[in-house]
Amino acid sequence: xxxxxxxxxxxxGGDIGPEVVLAGADLSLKxxxxxxxxxxxxxxxxxxxxxxxxxxxxxxxxxxxxISITMDEKPSQALRRGRRDSSMWKAILAVKNGDAxxxxxxxxxxxxxxxxxxxxxxMAGIERPALxxxxxxxxGESIVLDVGATIGANAKQLVDFxxxxxxxxxxxxxxxxxxxxxxxxxxxxxxxxxxxxxxxTLLRQLSLPGLSxxxxxxxxxxxxxxxxxxxxxxxxxxxxLKSAEGTARQxxxxxxxxMNRTLLARIGYVFAKQAFDRLRxxxxxxxxxxxxxxxxxxxxxxxxGGTDAEGFAAAIDLGYDMIHNNLIxxxxxxxxxxxxxSANTGDxxxxx
Amino acid sequence: xxxxxxxxxxxxGGDIGPEVVLAGADLSLKxxxxxxxxxxxxxxxxxxxxxxxxxxxxxxxxxxxxISITMDEKPSQALRRGRRDSSMWKAILAVKNGDAxxxxxxxxxxxxxxxxxxxxxxMAGIERPALxxxxxxxxGESIVLDVGATIGANAKQLVDFxxxxxxxxxxxxxxxxxxxxxxxxxxxxxxxxxxxxxxxTLLRQLSLPGLSxxxxxxxxxxxxxxxxxxxxxxxxxxxxLKSAEGTARQxxxxxxxxMNRTLLARIGYVFAKQAFDRLRxxxxxxxxxxxxxxxxxxxxxxxxGGTDAEGFAAAIDLGYDMIHNNLIxxxxxxxxxxxxxSANTGDxxxxx
Numbered sequence: 001x002x003x004x005x006x007x008x009x010x011x012x013g014g015d016i017g018p019e020v021v022l023a024g025a026d027l028s029l030k031x032x033x034x035x036x037x038x039x040x041x042x043x044x045x046x047x048x049x050x051x052x053x054x055x056x057x058x059x060x061x062x063x064x065x066x067i068s069i070t071m072d073e074k075p076s077q078a079l080r081r082g083r084r085d086s087s088m089w090k091a092i093l094a095v096k097n098g099d100a101x102x103x104x105x106x107x108x109x110x111x112x113x114x115x116x117x118x119x120x121x122x123m124a125g126i127e128r129p130a131l132x133x134x135x136x137x138x139x140g141e142s143i144v145l146d147v148g149a150t151i152g153a154n155a156k157q158l159v160d161f162x163x164x165x166x167x168x169x170x171x172x173x174x175x176x177x178x179x180x181x182x183x184x185x186x187x188x189x190x191x192x193x194x195x196x197x198x199x200x201t202l203l204r205q206l207s208l209p210g211l212s213x214x215x216x217x218x219x220x221x222x223x224x225x226x227x228x229x230x231x232x233x234x235x236x237x238x239x240x241l242k243s244a245e246g247t248a249r250q251x252x253x254x255x256x257x258x259m260n261r262t263l264l265a266r267i268g269y270v271f272a273k274q275a276f277d278r279l280r281x282x283x284x285x286x287x288x289x290x291x292x293x294x295x296x297x298x299x300x301x302x303x304x305g306g307t308d309a310e311g312f313a314a315a316i317d318l319g320y321d322m323i324h325n326n327l328i329x330x331x332x333x334x335x336x337x338x339x340x341x342s343a344n345t346g347d348x349x350x351x352x
Numbered sequence: 353x354x355x356x357x358x359x360x361x362x363x364x365g366g367d368i369g370p371e372v373v374l375a376g377a378d379l380s381l382k383x384x385x386x387x388x389x390x391x392x393x394x395x396x397x398x399x400x401x402x403x404x405x406x407x408x409x410x411x412x413x414x415x416x417x418x419i420s421i422t423m424d425e426k427p428s429q430a431l432r433r434g435r436r437d438s439s440m441w442k443a444i445l446a447v448k449n450g451d452a453x454x455x456x457x458x459x460x461x462x463x464x465x466x467x468x469x470x471x472x473x474x475m476a477g478i479e480r481p482a483l484x485x486x487x488x489x490x491x492g493e494s495i496v497l498d499v500g501a502t503i504g505a506n507a508k509q510l511v512d513f514x515x516x517x518x519x520x521x522x523x524x525x526x527x528x529x530x531x532x533x534x535x536x537x538x539x540x541x542x543x544x545x546x547x548x549x550x551x552x553t554l555l556r557q558l559s560l561p562g563l564s565x566x567x568x569x570x571x572x573x574x575x576x577x578x579x580x581x582x583x584x585x586x587x588x589x590x591x592x593l594k595s596a597e598g599t600a601r602q603x604x605x606x607x608x609x610x611m612n613r614t615l616l617a618r619i620g621y622v623f624a625k626q627a628f629d630r631l632r633x634x635x636x637x638x639x640x641x642x643x644x645x646x647x648x649x650x651x652x653x654x655x656x657g658g659t660d661a662e663g664f665a666a667a668i669d670l671g672y673d674m675i676h677n678n679l680i681x682x683x684x685x686x687x688x689x690x691x692x693x694s695a696n697t698g699d700x701x702x703x704x
Contacts, residue, residue: 136602137602138602138605148537151537151545183591185500185503185586185587185590185591185594186590193503193587218590218591218594219590219591219592219593219594219595219596219597219598220594220595220597220598220601221598222595222598222599223595223598223599223601223602224598224601224602232591234537235537235545235588236587236588236591238537238538238570238571239535239537239570239571239584239588239591239592239595240571240591240592240595241571241595242537242570242571242572243571243572243574243575243591243592243593243595243596243599244571244595244596244598244599245571245572246571246572246573246574246575246576246596247574247575247595247596247599247600247603248599248603249572249575249576250488250489250490250575250576251599251600251603253490254631254634255607255631258624258627258628258630258631258634259624259627261627261630262626262627264623264624264626264627265623265624265626265627267620267623267624268619268620268621268622268623268624268625268627269620269624270620271616271617271619271620271623272610272611272616272617272619272620272621272624273620274614274616274617275610275611275613275614275616275617275620276610278610278613279606279607279610282606282610
């Protein structure tokens with residue numbers, strides 16, 4: 001791979017539109033000057049904004065698309081024949097055709113997942129994709145997946161997630177052998193859905209070289225950063241993620257109210273402003289913006305629909321880092337080792 | 353019911369032991385002077401502590417038990433014949449025999465659940481118990497259940513949880529018709545496990561007088577306080593609860609670090625100390641200590657095993673409030689109405 005990373009953007013995506021998408025792209029380009037962009041969307045909306053960013057303009061190709069996928073479209077609607085002229089589909093197609101290395105969109109999550117799955121197709125050996133999130137922890141960052149691509153997962157699929165998540169951790173965090181935990185609940189004997197127990201047994205048996213299996217973790221281990229990769233099925237993962245996001249917003253709200261309540265508190269706030277800024281930065285949801293669809297022949301990144309330029313740039317940076325560090329290659333080579341190992345364990349049920 | 357509420361305590365429970373249990377009982381007695389206690393545990397350990405609290409002593413009967421259930425005992429071990437002489441079993445049995453109105457224990461959760469279920473038995477019409485937690489929100493408090501009594505729940509069981517949770521909300525929050533939401537994920541078309549959809553349909557059809565069904569809620573609605581009662585099965589509920597607790601601890605840690613980092617921040621902290629104290633109080637996990645087992649013929653309350661006297665007192669207060677406000681009576685009368693309604697809908701599958 002050359003140093004150039006080509007990123008296709010759905011410029012119409014989300015509630016944000018070209019203004020935010022292009023401002024974000026420009027920010028990211030400043031940090032990674034070798035990025036090239038393929039921009040998909042309504043040329044009449046893109047060009048005037050692009051004119052404001054000369055560097056971005058010279059690093060970009062604009063591809064006009066008449067159609068944009070709206071935020072309330074159902075995946076089934078988005079997959080209809082005519083929607084393949086949409087900016088979202090075209091941006092994904094660019095990855096399939098080799099015109100881009102990674103696609104980033106702030107658009108409709110369900111549509112992006114459905115289109116990516118159909119257009120890029122699953123990697124050989126992977127049964128279903130997962131949406132991976134970067135989770136800020138007391139120790140730094142972890143990867144949590146699946147946070148909502150599908151509901152439910154069997155043991156084999158949880159092992160796939162472990163493998164993809166640890167490849168992503170190696171690509172992003174510069175770790176040789178990330179630790180992986182399976183999310184579970186700690187009540188004795190209730191403990192462990194069968195598929196989670198079986199996945200644990202498999203991970204121990206296989207002892208894959210690209211990850212170190214650490215056993216079960218619980219919900220409070222997420223923020224603690226007990227492991228580098230937390231694996232769960234999409235329903236639970238989505239609830240855990242939103243529950244944590246909600247709690248963070250709730251506490252920020254308490255803090256704001258407490259600091260505004262008395263004159264003394266407001267004076268204190270002025271003295272401690274730098275500390276509060278630091279805290280705000282720590283808690284900034286934009287910094288970890290970007291869910292990654294793993295398991296496809298190509299990387300698709302979902303930015304929050306309501307983010308700003310800084311947040312969208314973080315999603316682009318994430319895409320850049322993963323391509324730069326050869327995420328797909330890492331997953332592929334792990335899969336190969338995994339398939340050999342599972343063949344060797346002789347457990348035909350699990351060696352898909 | 354007279355004004356007296358009799359509470360049986362497993363004095364040996366948890367990592368805390370008689371010191372904390374009795375200190376908590378004394379605190380709660382100061383707030384509710386009509387409480388009577390039945391204390392179960394090793395008399396030699398209880399009596400010397402009790403001597404320090406004359407008021408508590410005169411409000412209590414001590415019942416010597418040789419055996420205590422340890423924190424690492426599995427529920428199946430705890431259910432063995434000989435364990436029925438344990439302080440935990442005896443404390444639960446007091447509720448069954450009418451010697452106490454409610455039992456509170458900081459002991460082994462799995463053992464407490466298993467013993468309560470066997471000793472108190474399920475209420476007629478309820479298929480499985482649920483562990484309900486009180487969740488601090490931006491609007492006040494909500495009830496979330498099940499947070500870990502069992503894994504999985506079908507539509508009928510989710511409706512049972514809705515009914516029990518709303519009875520608890522009416523007992524605790526002085527509401528006539530609490531709003532109830534079913535926890536779900538918001539990705540279109542992935543949206544909704546069948547049992548959750550079916551439970552929603554049922555709740556709409558039945559239109560029970562004791563609750564107002566508000567539809568699906570997502571993980572971030574928990575902290576927002578969108579509804580008074582959030583219903584989910586035990587695996588997801590446990591992960592959501594611990595994920596939120598972990599996030600709260602994580603942010604408290606960030607805040608502490610930020611406020612200690614520079615001299616200015618420390619000066620600011622001094623000015624804003626009152627505000628921080630207020631925040632700390634808002635976030636104090638002891639205030640909402642106490643998981644409630646719902647669905648049994650009697651109320652059993654699980655306090656956190658590692659709490660202090662203030663936390664244990666909160667669990668006792670919770671028990672007091674629920675008995676004082678006739679929780680079991682509320683659930684029973686709701687169940688009656690529910691059974692009539694479901695008979696009327698003619699949906700034999702759901703009218704158990």
